[in-house]
Amino acid sequence: MNATVRPVPYVAIANAGKVYPSSHGAVTALSDINLDIRPGEFISIVGPSGCGKSTLMKCVAGLETITGGTISVAGQPLSGPPDGMGVVFQRDVLLDWRTILDNVLLQAEFMGRPRAQYRDRAMQLLDRFGLGGFEKRHPWELSGGMRQRASICRALLCDPDLLLMDEPFGALDAMTRDDLNVELSRIWQGTNKTVLFITHSISEAVFLADRVVMMSRSPGRIVDVIDIDLPRPRSLSIRETPAFGAYTQCIRHHFAELGILQE
Amino acid sequence: MTDWFRSLFTGESRTRDIALVLIGSLLLWEGCVWLFQPPAIILPAPSDIWQSFIATPGTFLRNMLYTLGTTALAFAISVALGVILAIGIVQSKFLERTVYTLLVAINSVPKVALAPLFVIWLGTGLEPKISVAVMLAIFPIVIDTVLGLRSVDPDMLNMARATRASKLDVLLKIRLPNALPSLFAGMKVAISFALVGAIVGEFVAGGKGLGFLVLTAQGQFDTTRVFVSLVLLGLMGTVLFYIVDIAERLALPWHVSQR
Ligand SMILES: Nc1ncnc2c1ncn2[C@@H]1O[C@H](COP(=O)(O)OP(=O)(O)OP(=O)(O)O)[C@@H](O)[C@H]1O
Ligand SMILES: [Mg+2]
Numbered sequence: 001m002n003a004t005v006r007p008v009p010y011v012a013i014a015n016a017g018k019v020y021p022s023s024h025g026a027v028t029a030l031s032d033i034n035l036d037i038r039p040g041e042f043i044s045i046v047g048p049s050g051c052g053k054s055t056l057m058k059c060v061a062g063l064e065t066i067t068g069g070t071i072s073v074a075g076q077p078l079s080g081p082p083d084g085m086g087v088v089f090q091r092d093v094l095l096d097w098r099t100i101l102d103n104v105l106l107q108a109e110f111m112g113r114p115r116a117q118y119r120d121r122a123m124q125l126l127d128r129f130g131l132g133g134f135e136k137r138h139p140w141e142l143s144g145g146m147r148q149r150a151s152i153c154r155a156l157l158c159d160p161d162l163l164l165m166d167e168p169f170g171a172l173d174a175m176t177r178d179d180l181n182v183e184l185s186r187i188w189q190g191t192n193k194t195v196l197f198i199t200h201s202i203s204e205a206v207f208l209a210d211r212v213v214m215m216s217r218s219p220g221r222i223v224d225v226i227d228i229d230l231p232r233p234r235s236l237s238i239r240e241t242p243a244f245g246a247y248t249q250c251i252r253h254h255f256a257e258l259g260i261l262q263e
Numbered sequence: 264m265t266d267w268f269r270s271l272f273t274g275e276s277r278t279r280d281i282a283l284v285l286i287g288s289l290l291l292w293e294g295c296v297w298l299f300q301p302p303a304i305i306l307p308a309p310s311d312i313w314q315s316f317i318a319t320p321g322t323f324l325r326n327m328l329y330t331l332g333t334t335a336l337a338f339a340i341s342v343a344l345g346v347i348l349a350i351g352i353v354q355s356k357f358l359e360r361t362v363y364t365l366l367v368a369i370n371s372v373p374k375v376a377l378a379p380l381f382v383i384w385l386g387t388g389l390e391p392k393i394s395v396a397v398m399l400a401i402f403p404i405v406i407d408t409v410l411g412l413r414s415v416d417p418d419m420l421n422m423a424r425a426t427r428a429s430k431l432d433v434l435l436k437i438r439l440p441n442a443l444p445s446l447f448a449g450m451k452v453a454i455s456f457a458l459v460g461a462i463v464g465e466f467v468a469g470g471k472g473l474g475f476l477v478l479t480a481q482g483q484f485d486t487t488r489v490f491v492s493l494v495l496l497g498l499m500g501t502v503l504f505y506i507v508d509i510a511e512r513l514a515l516p517w518h519v520s521q522r
Contacts, residue, residue: 058421061421061425062425063421063424063425080424080427081424081425081426081427083427085425086425087421087422087425089418089421089422090418091418093416093418093419093421093422095419095436095437095440096517096518097440097443097515097517106436107426109432109436110423110426110427110428110432110436111426111427111428112429138517140517
């Protein structure tokens with residue numbers, strides 16, 4: 001009955017915690033994380049370095065096991081990586097011995113799907129991300145930004161329902177970054193993908209997201225979740241509007257109160 | 264013509280430098296023998312060595328071919344068996360605890376000393392020679408390949424796991440290509456070891472090969488023929504090494520060392 005009123009969350013995280021055992025004693029990377037992500041929602045996570053953003057993403061991806069609480073994806077409690085997921089890692093992890101096209105198609109190969117069926121889609125994605133004409137090159141012949149774009153194409157190849165991105169634009173210059181933000185926003189708009197997007201940049205988080213999750217350190221926890229009520233589609237000029245500025249200011253202010261940012 | 268002559272002494276060319284050093288050494292050697300007249304049993308001149316070779320080139324070449332065959336076969340077996348063993352060791356904790364530990368332990372034994380055992384077990388044919396050569400050559404292959412299979416970027420494995428890739432896919436598409444540079448490093452050591460093993464095998468099992476020629480020539484105090492065999496061995500070892508080197512360049516155009 002409830003489901004008709006409020007849609008079932010696509011990702012449900014309840015009281016999740018993660019403790020890494022280590023030689024210097026246990027490290028609590030995540031503590032008491034509660035977050036429901038609706039299907040098709042775009043969530044940005046911001047927080048200072050070391051607050052457990054990557055850890056949270058790896059737990060949702062089923063690559064790390066949580067040491068407390070539960071995480072379910074599409075109604076299924078996690079036991080390993082869920083079906084229909086695409087992940088972009090903090091580093092591009094492309095295979096040096098494969099061409100860019102073959103690197104993108106690797107996703108299909110690994111998921112046990114026929115390469116031939118995905119060739120056209122791979123070429124389309126490469127085109128959209130400005131890599132048309134580079135499909136025969138090897139990763140080491142490309143710039144850092146181009147490599148990261150190729151790794152995004154790889155994650156998108158099999159049309160994932162859940163897209164997890166760990167600071168994908170962290171190493172890029174501001175201009176490329178703006179460009180890719182717009183492209184990502186546009187791609188997401190046309191689909192109903194659920195996205196978990198991790199970033200250091202408050203303005204990037206606000207620009208992309210439906211909701212921004214603020215995290216804080218020691219232990220890693222959620223301090224606030226902010227609804228971003230900005231119209232879509234969004235163009236870069238939205239960053240000059242007072243509403244946008246109010247959001248970033250509010251988040252910055254909140255971090256400052258927590259002693260994470262200086263005002 | 265004069266350009267060519269001048270180019271002999273200017274610019275950079277590895278082949279030319281090596282050729283100059285070799286020719287220079289040979290001339291020096293020839294000159295010293297001519298000057299000091301040591302008995303041929305101590306040190307023959309390069310020209311005598313050449314004479315001795317063209318007196319019976321067939322014998323030398325036939326035996327060289329035999330040693331080459333033994334070395335190549337032993338090398339191929341070592342690579343095939345070594346890679347399979349390495350894969351087993353990386354995929355199975357049990358094999359790692361048992362086989363790998365034992366291999367590393369045996370590796371510290373002077374294996375050449377075991378060669379006579381193989382003659383007792385396998386006779387004096389090709390088998391004991393191959394066995395000794397494989398025994399020497401397989402260690403660098405296994406140890407280097409295990410290292411290469413293991414040293415995969417953890418995020419690369421995470422990327423594969425996130426797509427629920429099969430273990431076989433991860434092995435064939437990530438681990439093995441990632442191990443190729445180490446495998447080639449191992450192969451460069453192994454090709455020399457295989458040649459050493461083949462010669463040791465011929466020393467103890469006799470019958471045929473350059474190692475056997477060295478032994479019989481020594482028995483007849485024919486130092487010149489010993490030198491002919493040694494020169495041929497040196498040539499063979501060098502050529503074999505460069506074949507592996509060229510194969511590496513062709514197989515790994517993507518690797519940092521080749522770009
Ligand atoms: N494999 C691990 N073993 C032990 N501790 C770990 C491990 N991975 C992360 N940690 C610890 O967990 C905490 C959170 O790390 P995490 O990588 O999730 O941070 P992050 O928010 O992604 O940081 P950044 O923004 O710098 O990428 C850190 O204190 C880190 O030291
Ligand atoms: Mg991180």
